[in-house]
Amino acid sequence: MTQTTSTAPQSVSKRKPFDFDRSLNTFAAWCLAILWLMPLLYAVWTAFHPSEFETRFSLFAPLTLQNFLQAWNEAPFARYFLNTVILVTGIVSAQFLLCTLAAYAFARFTFPGRNLLFTLVLLQLLVMPDILIVQNYQTMRSFGLIDTIAAIGLPYIASGFGIFLLRQTFMTVPKELDEAARVEGCSFLGVLWRVYIPLAKPTYLAYGLVSVSHHWNNFVWPLIVTNSVETRPLTVGLSIFAVTDSGIQWSVINAATLMTSGPLLIAFLLFQRQFVQSFIRAGIK
Amino acid sequence: MRNSARYQWIYAWMLLSPAMIFLITFTHYPAVQTVVSSFFSTARGRRKSIFIGWDNYTTLMADEVFWKVLVNNFWYAVWTIPLSIILSLAMALWVNEKLRGRGFLRMAYFTPTVLPLIAVANIWLFFYTPGFGLIDQIRGLLSYPEQNWMGSPDTALYSMIAVAIWKEAGFFMIFYLAALQTIPPSLREAAAIEGAGKFYYFRRVAFxxxxxxxxxxxxxxxxxxxRLVDHIFVMTEGGPNNASSLLLFYIYEVAFDYWDTAYAATLTVIMLTILTTVAIGQFFFLDKKVHYK
Incomplete structure (x- = not known):
């Protein structure tokens, strides 16, 4: 991505003593990276320092965990964490189950209505539950599920994206493996379990990570269907905490902000490589 | 494989049914029902919901807030879509280039994706705070005047746009990165032998x-x-005077602050129509330019 076309024909393998073009790129890339990290760095700065240092940056500012303690004590974050964990594990396991079965049907079987049904599945990539909040709220009310964790998750568990992704992966499984397993006496579900699922592991990892981060961070729908501490996920809890009392200091709000995104951020930093790799291997292009 | 064809149909349908039941209940049924409710009035107290034909749409045409929000959403899209795509492509190219510290770069670009938008909105809120916020502090050093980024109708929407681009670009980068890694290195070598510069290679081969x-x-x-409206809840609540409100945020307000569900359904129909039209249009327009392998 550079306009410098003047770097004449150069051999790819040989290293040049000083490559101006490359240094310029490196410089630009780093500038953007720092700009991109700014909000996070700033949040870390304020969260770990006393509130006097919110806008004063000094190398010798004392470190403190007081902000975290204060945030933790002022709102039921423990409960919010529990709710989010229940929600996310529930959604992801249900998605894995439903999407695997559906993807297997689309990839392995021919049956009447297959194309129509697959189109209906793909339609969900466009018309997401995120947008159908008005009607889904009525549905939840008629089920008597308002203010339950189930209500937050149910609209998302049959995921068009998940079905599509797994179907694409299952299609790449060689027919011979499938047939060999059938000859060995495997049932259809046995083939799915022993042949298809093991070969799709990278896809499951990629999809699982995307799904976890999406639902951990989801806000509007949970805000609508929940209204008590027992069901509220972290995102909604945080938004309430940050506005209830304008007297709350930035440093405390930022501590709460870091706390809510912490587990995901740490998991991401640990699994970064696998995450990107599995995306690439899953063939999401 | 005698009567197994029939057996396989039934089997496939059984595998599909759990997913289809949920899909229909929470995607197809509500989509259709939304269109239906847009032709009815909102039930209030003892007044039942009745069929009112195009009345909701007439209201909509005359609703100034709706037009305002629609125009806002248009500008929101016009800025966020190309900018986040261009940035994500640049990021992917850089990370793919094996520049110094590429692990760090990749991490930095991708981090916003895993942070909850609602949480980072708090941080951005502080950046934008007039006088005291980080942006104004930096401007202060360069002796620029204070600026109320979120409080002024001229800049509120753009403040939201900046956050959205920051949030999205890293996610798109992953897709470009995945695609870049599937381009065989021999193409680049061939281009280099032919004397093609980097930019030429990008424009004629990689792109x-x-x-x-x-x-x-x-x-x-x-x-x-x-879809991305989370930050608006925390940062501006659509203000000042709807300057930073977007369609989905307005739908939320109408449905859950004013409880006018029929009108909210009407607004949703507009959104679904736009979304479908744009997506289909994009597909046909770009499809001609896509070179499938």
Whole structure:
């Protein structure tokens, strides 16, 4: 991505003593990276320092965990964490189950209505539950599920994206493996379990990570269907905490902000490589 | 394989049924029902919901807030879609280049994706705070006047746009990165032997090969330009005077602050129509330019 076309024909393998073009790129890339990290760095700065240092940056500012303690004590974050964990594990396991079965049907079987049904599945990539909040709220009310964790998750568990992704992966499984397993006496579900699922592991990892981060961070729908501490996920809890009392200091709000995104951020930093790799291997292009 | 064809149908239908039941209940049924409710009035107290034909749409045409929000959403899309795509492509190229510290770069670009938008909105809120916030502090050093970024109708929407681009670009980068890694290195070597410069290589070789990704990413970006409204809840609540309100945020207000569900359904129909039209249009327009392998 550079306009410098003047770097004449150069051999790819040989290293040049000083490559101006490359240094310029490196410089630009780093500038953007720092700009991109700014909000996070700033949040870390304020969260770990006393509130006097919110806008004063000094190398010798004392470190403190007081902000975290204060945030933790002022709102039921423990409960919010529990709710989010229940929600996310529930959604992801249900998605894995439903999407695997559906993807297997689309990839392995021919049956009447297959194309129509697959189109209906793909339609969900466009018309997401995120947008159908008005009607889904009525549905939840008629089920008597308002203010339950189930209500937050149910609209998302049959995921068009998940079905599509797994179907694409299952299609790449060689027919011979499938047939060999059938000859060995495997049932259809046995083939799915022993042949298809093991070969799709990278896809499951990629999809699982995307799904976890999406639902951990989801806000509007949970805000609508929940209204008590027992069901509220972290995102909604945080938004309430940050506005209830304008007297709350930035440093405390930022501590709460870091706390809510912490587990995901740490998991991401640990699994970064696998995450990107599995995306690439899953063939999401 | 005698009567097994029939057996396989039933089997496939059984595998599909759990997913289809949920899909229909929470996607197809509500989509259809939304269109239906847009022709009815909102039930209030003892007054039942009745069929009122196009009345909701007449109200909509005369609703100034609706037009305002629609125009806002248009600008939101016009800025966020191309900018986040261009940035994500640049990021992917840089990370793919094996520049110094590429692990760090990749991490830095991708981090916003895993942070909850609602949480980072708090941080951005502070950046934008007039006088005291980080942006104004830096401007202060350069002796610029204070600026109320979120409180002024001229800048509120753009403040939201900046946050959305920051949030999205890293996610799109992953898709480009995945695609870049599938381009065989021999193409680049061949181009180098032919004397093609880097920019020429990008323009004539890499970019065309990335077209399917661009299509995928741009459809996603369009959807996100309607969907990503979390930060508005925390930062401006659509204000000042709806200057930073977007369609989905307005739908939320109408449905859950004013409890006018029929009108909210009407607004949703408009959103679904726009979304479908744009996505289909994009597909046909870009499809011609996509070079499938």
């Amino acid at each position: 065309p090969l990335l077209m399917p990704t661009t299509l995928f990413v741009s459809v996603n970006a369009v959807i996100n330009s309607f």
